[in-house]
Amino acid sequence: MHTPAFHNHDHAHCTGDVMARAEEITRANGARLTPVRRRVLEILLEEHRAMGAYDVLQRLVAEGFGNQPPVAYRALEFLVDQGLAHRVRRLNAFTACMTPGESHAPAFLICRQCNAVAEAPAEGVRAALEAAAAELGFVVERANLEALGLCPKCVAQA
Amino acid sequence: MHTPAFHNHDHAHCTGDVMARAEEITRANGARLTPVRRRVLEILLEEHRAMGAYDVLQRLVAEGFGNQPPVAYRALEFLVDQGLAHRVRRLNAFTACMTPGESHAPAFLICRQCNAVAEAPAEGVRAALEAAAAELGFVVERANLEALGLCPKCVAQA
DNA sequence: CTTGACCTGTTATGATATTACATACATAAG
DNA sequence: CTTATGTATGTAATATCATAACAGGTCAAG
Known part of the structure; x- marks a missing residue:
């Protein structure tokens, strides 16, 4: 899902x-x-x-x-x-993409329990990534931000 | 490389x-x-x-x-x-991993020109990601943070 | 020295992705 | 209108990445 x-x-x-x-x-x-x-x-x-x-x-x-x-x-x-x-x-x-044209580089949150996938707004994450990259002189064009963990429902169950 | x-x-x-x-x-x-x-x-x-x-x-x-x-x-x-x-x-x-045991969830910076791959420290990125996830009640366990772009050398050439 | 857990090797297959080439279609120049 | 050009699609063949299932081996605990 x-x-x-x-x-x-x-x-x-x-x-x-x-x-x-x-x-x-x-x-x-x-x-x-x-x-x-x-x-x-x-x-x-x-x-x-x-x-x-x-x-x-x-x-x-x-x-x-x-x-x-x-x-x-x-x-x-x-x-x-x-x-x-x-x-x-x-x-x-x-x-x-649920918000085409807008803020890009969304982060994906993938539940390891029920396999649900959510798209999270990730302006802050992207900014942090670009800052970290800039430290090394690297210019970010695209990013894949993917987190594995537990969604709210599965957290509740556990 | x-x-x-x-x-x-x-x-x-x-x-x-x-x-x-x-x-x-x-x-x-x-x-x-x-x-x-x-x-x-x-x-x-x-x-x-x-x-x-x-x-x-x-x-x-x-x-x-x-x-x-x-x-x-x-x-x-x-x-x-x-x-x-x-x-x-x-x-x-x-x-x-170049820093086993330490700060995890590094970010990888991949140059689309010369294919160099660097591991960047990404505490800030991880923190931002966890914050964004927390907004949705999601608990992050692991993350893949990968950026595509240009490394310093290739930036210089262009 | 036997048991149980884990590690390794192997066969077989499944799942994901791309290369190469032929055909068709759209657009704009003649 | 016709032709040239770039782009999109269809297809065959193959490359690449990954796992399931099982057999045999190793090791440490009891």
Whole structure:
């Protein structure tokens, strides 16, 4: 499961918003939100969880798109490049970005008990990371911030 | 290449130190630093860079250890569990930890130009991450902090 | 010296990701 | 309108990374 912050929300509404933002962003970047790409983003939003490339591919096949891995990987890579999706490396998976265009470098909180994944706002974390990098003269362009631990529910149980 | 902080240092010396610390740490944890495990750690220290499991395996084979992937993966997993090595997910690779036993949750700085990897001290980053997680009631146990960007040399060139 | 826990080796397979090339489509220049 | 150009898609083949399952070996405690 992928929740924006371990609580419920108006799902259909947020999906519509994000797709609209996606249109704007890609247009602004001079990129094309083609059918496969759009569909992959919709799938990520619908499923609302971290999905493997092959999971996405299965859905695409069922809808008549190409059935080879590159079809999924290319669309996913495009979405990540546009800031519309994120790659969660710990899970070999991808999720739709819930706040495209805004504060980037979110942190992902992954529950080792129930596998829930939440996207946490991480401006402060990014700032700290850039500061630490700057100490060494390193310029950060992108970051993967992933934490493994226990979500609120599983903390309560334990 | 894996450098501790994008600059030179006394390599043989740091390797010896780390091995000694490794002995202490595993003994303290009631774990056994067996020949394969010790050798894998030495290999990581010698090569001084992020190595894939299969790279490590090749070295092991050449030295008469088992030649199947689990041999490498198990030793590497052990070292990671003991805090003697880190997994860099972005590279599907592992590196020896340069400061075992100390401040953990280092951040990795990966140069997209020359592929150098540096381990940066990241207490501040970890603190910020834990704070952000705490906001959502999430308890962080482990974290992968990986930044992609440009190292000092490559910044200078550009 | 036997038991139980853990470590190692091996087989087999699964899961993830990319390279290379062919085809199709969009856009803009002629 | 046609052609040239860049970009996107489809497909085959393969590379790379990782784990499950089981057999045999080692070691220390009782």
